[in-house]
Amino acid sequence: AERVRSAEASGRVAAALAVPGAPLPGAIVTPASIRNAMVVMQSIGGSTNGIIHLAAIAGRAGHPVDLAEFDRIGREVPVLVDLKPSGEHYMEHFHQAGGVPRLLAELSGVLDLTTPVVDGGTLGDRVMKPEDMHAQDVIRPLGRPVTGQGAMAVLSGNLCPRGAVIKHSAASPALMRHTGRAVVFESVADLAMRIDDPALDVSAEDVLVLRNAGPRGAPGMPEAGYIPIPKKLAALGVKDMVRLSDARMSGTAFGTVVLHVSPEAAAGGPLALVRSGDMIRLDVPARCIDMLVDDAELARRAAIARPAVERPARGYARLYYDHVLQADQGCDFDFLTASGAADKEEAQ
Incomplete structure (x- = not known):
């Protein structure tokens, strides 16, 4: 009511x-x-x-x-x-x-x-x-906070030139500084198909990476960023792992999950260059996340990279693909912002 x-x-x-x-x-x-x-x-x-x-x-x-x-x-x-x-x-x-x-x-x-x-x-x-006001224990005074910092941190690094977000107030303290091997999933469909495969080469120390799940890649940037713990690891008692994607996730979820990587893989972001086996370093206190791959190798990969998402031929799908902005700009259409398409041109 x-x-x-x-x-x-x-x-x-x-x-x-x-x-x-x-x-x-x-x-x-x-x-x-x-x-x-x-x-x-x-x-x-x-x-x-x-x-x-x-x-x-x-x-x-x-x-x-x-x-x-x-x-x-x-x-x-x-x-x-x-x-x-x-x-x-x-x-x-x-x-x-x-x-x-x-x-x-x-x-x-x-x-x-x-x-x-x-x-x-x-x-x-x-x-x-x-x-x-009445007595309650849900809303704290500034002198007695739930956590010493705010809920979210903005990360930068060679994986996310325009930023990524982590809700570190709802993540595992032990994983705030972590280096692990990337296990890459190319799409939401690929994730669904392989995440619980008993043959998946994955350990609790690895970093689960989902790409092509952003505003252009999915398309629509679904709440797919809360990558599930692989079933064979969950059976061993693993509750959390570092996870990384250009997708979103629900605000009710707990986990060490890096989201909104910008630019997304489908827009040519460096996330597209990560390969399974690459080492990824997360350092939330330092506000950075990087793949530990040298610049020369990244340049070589970029030179041979092919778009994972095809540009639609026509219709609304084409309009959306051409004009949707990245997560750091709100995933709006560029022509609806106050400055129009200049927003997208400046970002590029």
Whole structure:
């Protein structure tokens, strides 16, 4: 019933905004409000999908998301919401504890509370007042966080020139620094076919790599990044491994999973050059992930590489292939951003 009421209230606000004289999106989506969103995402332990959505919204408004800033915020703003998979509680407990208004109260010192909100007033008007607060153990104060840093880290390196994302608040601490052998899957279909094959050459120390699962490659960037533990390793008690892909995954999943590798393999990104047996080094504290292959060998591989995904001949599939942006830009169409197709030209 509460969800129905919330949906109806949201519909009324949306309708009120669709009349002459109502605030335009550009008055609400500002650099300050985008930064506020980043702060909340890092502190709430939110889904990695959120940064793609935010990048798309920001791109429409002409204020591209800076992944380096998102990472800086994550180093400064800790996780405050004790919610799975980073913590112990469930979404309904967060709601009962006061939800976003209570979280805003805890974050008020690091937010710009003067930013406008869609139904009038400012963000400061949405902060829960002290007299409305009650005792709870889901939303923590800044002085007693769930984790010392924010939920997500942005990685760089020769595998992801434009970045990749890991939700390290919901990953295995023992794997935050890890070097392992790549086991490569060429597509979601290849993964489904081989991951549980008893003959698969894989060990718990390896790095599972899925490519051609990004916005152009899949197509559509499905939530395929949560690569399952191979059945023969799961039977031995293996619970987590380093996993790497140009796909997405659900925000409810736990694991040491590097996602949104940009540019994706199907767009000519270096992920396309990885071969099974290559050594991959992950160092989350240093914010990097690299394949330990020398530049000369990578250049040789690039010279003989062939596209794994064919460009569609016509129709919507062709339009999508030609104009979809990469994960770091929100997977929007280039011609729908504030700067138009220039976004894609600059990225290339």
